[in-house]
Amino acid sequence: MIEPRLSAEMTVQSLIRKIGQEGGFGTVIQRGDRISGAILILCVENGTNLKVLEKMPTLDGSSQWQQIWPQDTEKEEEIEEYLARRRRYDPDLWLIELDIPEAERLVAEMTSGG
Template sequence: MSPRLPSHLIVSALMRRVNDAGGIAVVRARGDADSGAILLLLEREEHFLERAIGLDGRDSLARSGPRPESGESLDDYWQRRRRNDPDLWVVALDIADGQRFAAETILP
């Protein structure tokens, strides 16, 4: 199993790629620099992606977010998650096909 890149490097690379492509990437909450979980808000698609570890031990992206029946807003969702995990990074991406940018940057 290969070591994971530190969270702050992944977030920096993703933000640079999105901004260089004409989109907007903003850190809404800064987490632990080395091992913080990363939650991505894809603003145009109005859902979240989260860096996760797959069954094979490799990084993967999992869709997450509030359940539609909960009535919880996107902002309420990430703020609740952040209260429960202060090491969580929350990054908002405003670019077409944000999932592609996330996959190309996060997944090996």
């Protein structure tokens, strides 16, 4: 049986709202498919310490947020190339940036269960 899930657009709106309530800032960089587009999150803290998260399928059929890119500042070109490639091959991709204090806590919350 297929489990019901939030649309990609609703997930993005919820994340941005949650970040705003916690004193951070969220913005959509690229809109994807409203229903089922993949979502990449650029998670930063005061514009630094970039981490890229994506919801990935697990072995039991559910999905979980996983950190797919820990970014070093000297490798900024690599992340730009990676994001350009992903956008080129997946035009339905959502790309959002969340800037929040204690970004590490948000990453841990998202990757641990939801």
